[in-house]
Amino acid sequence: MSPDPNLITRHTGQSRIERNSRALVRIGVSALARFYREREQPILGAGFILLLILAWQSLPAIVSLPRGISLFFTTPVEVVKAFYRLVEANEIQSHVYVSALEFIVGLGLAIAVGFPLGLVMGRSKVIDAMLDPFITAFNATPRLVFLPLLMLWLGIGIWSKITIVFVGAVFPLLINTYEGVKNVDRVLVNVVRSFGANEWQTMKIVVLPNSVPYIVAGLRLAIGRALLGVVVGEFFGASKGLGFMIATAATNYKVDVVFVGVTIFMGLSLILTHLVKMVESRLSRWRLEEAKTF
Numbered sequence: 001m002s003p004d005p006n007l008i009t010r011h012t013g014q015s016r017i018e019r020n021s022r023a024l025v026r027i028g029v030s031a032l033a034r035f036y037r038e039r040e041q042p043i044l045g046a047g048f049i050l051l052l053i054l055a056w057q058s059l060p061a062i063v064s065l066p067r068g069i070s071l072f073f074t075t076p077v078e079v080v081k082a083f084y085r086l087v088e089a090n091e092i093q094s095h096v097y098v099s100a101l102e103f104i105v106g107l108g109l110a111i112a113v114g115f116p117l118g119l120v121m122g123r124s125k126v127i128d129a130m131l132d133p134f135i136t137a138f139n140a141t142p143r144l145v146f147l148p149l150l151m152l153w154l155g156i157g158i159w160s161k162i163t164i165v166f167v168g169a170v171f172p173l174l175i176n177t178y179e180g181v182k183n184v185d186r187v188l189v190n191v192v193r194s195f196g197a198n199e200w201q202t203m204k205i206v207v208l209p210n211s212v213p214y215i216v217a218g219l220r221l222a223i224g225r226a227l228l229g230v231v232v233g234e235f236f237g238a239s240k241g242l243g244f245m246i247a248t249a250a251t252n253y254k255v256d257v258v259f260v261g262v263t264i265f266m267g268l269s270l271i272l273t274h275l276v277k278m279v280e281s282r283l284s285r286w287r288l289e290e291a292k293t294f
Contacts, residue, residue, distance in 0.1 A: 074256045079263060082256035098240040099230050102158060106165025107226040114173035119203065122181025139171040144232065151237050161233035168229035169222040176218025180211030216280040223272050227265055
């Protein structure tokens with residue numbers, strides 16, 4: 001008895017569909033695995049942040065908080081609602097503008113002063129000997145002690161806050177740049193000079209590329225110190241700004257508004273740090289992968 005041709009055709013078609021389906025599944029799994037490997041760090045970071053937010057949101061439903069804490073406890077949903085209310089009432093825009101201006105100008109001045117001064121001190125023993133005692137003394141002094149003097153000299157306007165941001169951000173960048181220049185391999189410097197390179201060419205070809213990790217580390221520290229300077233300056237003498245908004249909200253027990261300001265600062269710090277890492281990866285493409293990671 002001969003087999004039914006229709007049955008054979010149907011069976012062959014089903015087998016082909018199953019093979020194609022398995023092939024598509026393998027391709028999809030391989031693509032997902034490759035996507036995860038290429039973006040493992042941001043995926044893990046974002047996933048952990050999301051996990052913390054979910055735990056924070058679920059905490060009041062899981063744990064019975066004491067009355068004293070529950071009165072001043074808030075959740076991410078309430079923080080989002082508070083942010084929406086502030087935006088809708090046009091209350092937060094002016095605070096963000098003032099804080100952003102203080103941060104950008106103060107950090108920009110710190111980069112404009114700290115970066116070239118660190119390079120010069122690292123390459124010149126005379127300037128290093130002249131400025132090192134002052135830089136060490138100022139860096140070891142808490143920034144907060146300068147605030148009353150700056151308010152007396154510059155008033156409670158925006159320039160006293162910009163100066164606090166500058167003072168906080170300039171030293172990490174300057175010191176890290178200085179250390180990066182000092183740790184450049186002398187063999188590479190001598191090789192370049194043996195080919196007739198002048199000081200500028202040596203700086204461009206050897207010193208700057210080898211100092212990039214130190215400079216980026218200093219810049220990351222400077223960003224954090226600059227944000228801290230914005231908050232501290234606005235806490236103690238301001239009529240506008242996110243720090244002033246946080247202090248006023250805390251005085252009036254508006255915890256959700258406090259977390260709105262804190263979240264904005266945290267988000268800004270994450271974004272800027274990520275941008276700095278992107279710049280570092282672009283500037284360090286010439287380095288071996290073994291030298292980039294442990």
